[in-house]
Amino acid sequence: MGEFDLIARYFARGAMAANPDAFGVVLGIGDDCAVLAPTPGHHWLVSADMLVEGRHFLSTVSPRRLGHKALAVNLSDLAACGASPRAFFLSLALPRADEAFLAGFSQGLFELADAHGIVLAGGDTTAGPLNINITVMGETPRGQALLRSGARADDDLWVSGTLGDARLALEVFRGTLSLPGHQFDEVRLRMELPEPRVALGRALRGLATSAIDVSDGLAGDLGHVLARSGVGATLRLADLPRSAVLGAMPQDIQQLCLLSGGDDYELVFTAPAEARERVLAAGRESATPVYRVGRIDAQPGLRVVDGAGRLIEQPLQSFDHFKS
Structure with missing residues (x-):
C-alpha cells in the first residue's frame, strides 16, 4: 500500500x-x-x-x-x-x-x-x-479566549474531574506498585482515553480569569499560570479530587500522582470568589464536575497545605522532556 x-x-x-x-x-x-x-x-x-x-x-x-x-x-x-x-x-x-x-x-x-x-x-x-x-x-x-495570564489575587482556584489516575496507571506499568485487575483497568482507561473538557472551557468564557490544562502535572502546570499572571497560590491537598482507587493508596503515592502525575487533561482555572455559583453552574451545564481547591495569593510561589492548613514540603516537579 x-x-x-x-x-x-x-x-x-x-x-x-x-x-x-x-x-x-x-x-x-x-x-x-x-x-x-x-x-x-x-x-x-x-x-x-x-x-x-x-x-x-x-x-x-x-x-x-x-x-x-x-x-x-x-x-x-x-x-x-x-x-x-x-x-x-x-x-x-x-x-x-x-x-x-x-x-x-x-x-x-x-x-x-x-x-x-x-x-x-x-x-x-x-x-x-x-x-x-x-x-x-x-x-x-473576539477577546474571549481564556489565557494563563489573567489570574488575580483572591481569585478562587478550581480543578475539573479527578487527578492522578493516569500517573497511577503508569506506576503499575513501571512495576513500582500493583493493583487488582479491575482497578488497573479503571486507571488505565484514564491514561489511554482522556476526555478533553471542551464544553467546560466554552462555559467558562467570560467567567474564568485564567486556565490551563493539566498535561504535565498540576504543580508545574499551575506554576505556568502563576508565572504568567505574576501571582502565587495556596493549594489545599485534601481538597484535590481523586478517584476511589487513588484515594485508597498511601499518602505519598497520592501526593505524587495528584501534584506531578501528568496526563490528566483536566482543567485548572481561576475565577473571582463572587462567581462561585456561576462556576458551579458552568460545571453542571457542561456535565463536568468542578472543585474549589485553593486561592490565588499576591505573594509569589505555590504553597501546598494539608487539611489543617499546615504547609507541606512539595519537592515534586512536573514532567519535563529534557529534565525528567
Whole structure:
C-alpha cells in the first residue's frame, strides 16, 4: 500500500464529508494547503502537539485508543482556551503501512473528531519510527479566549474531574506498585482515553480569569499560570479530587500522582470568589464536575497545605522532556 493509497483509504473523508461550510474549511485534503475562512468577529486558536512512542504512549496501547488520545490531548489545549474546535492537521510517521493499526487508529481518531465536530483538513505521512503530530485550530468570540495570564489575587482556584489516575496507571506499568485487575483497568482507561473538557472551557468564557490544562502535572502546570499572571497560590491537598482507587493508596503515592502525575487533561482555572455559583453552574451545564481547591495569593510561589492548613514540603516537579 502506497502513501497516497493509505491517505485515501483511512483519512480522506476530509472536510468535504463533514459539511465544510459549518467549520470554515473551504478546501481540505488533496491540495498543497487547506483553505480556511475564519468567521468575522472571531479569533482562531492554533496548537500543535507531538506524541512519540515510548515517551508519550506505550507500545501496549491499542491503536483505537491511541487515535483517540492523539486528538484528545490537542483538543484539551483548545478547551483550556475556551475555544470551539474547528479543524485539525495530522502528520504521521509509521514504521510500516500496517492496515490493522491504521484501521483502529483512524477509528479512534474520527470517533472523537465527530463527537467534537472537528474536521481533518490535511497533513503528511512518512516512513519512520511511530510519531504522531497533530495541529488543531479552534475559535472564540473576539477577546474571549481564556489565557494563563489573567489570574488575580483572591481569585478562587478550581480543578475539573479527578487527578492522578493516569500517573497511577503508569506506576503499575513501571512495576513500582500493583493493583487488582479491575482497578488497573479503571486507571488505565484514564491514561489511554482522556476526555478533553471542551464544553467546560466554552462555559467558562467570560467567567474564568485564567486556565490551563493539566498535561504535565498540576504543580508545574499551575506554576505556568502563576508565572504568567505574576501571582502565587495556596493549594489545599485534601481538597484535590481523586478517584476511589487513588484515594485508597498511601499518602505519598497520592501526593505524587495528584501534584506531578501528568496526563490528566483536566482543567485548572481561576475565577473571582463572587462567581462561585456561576462556576458551579458552568460545571453542571457542561456535565463536568468542578472543585474549589485553593486561592490565588499576591505573594509569589505555590504553597501546598494539608487539611489543617499546615504547609507541606512539595519537592515534586512536573514532567519535563529534557529534565525528567
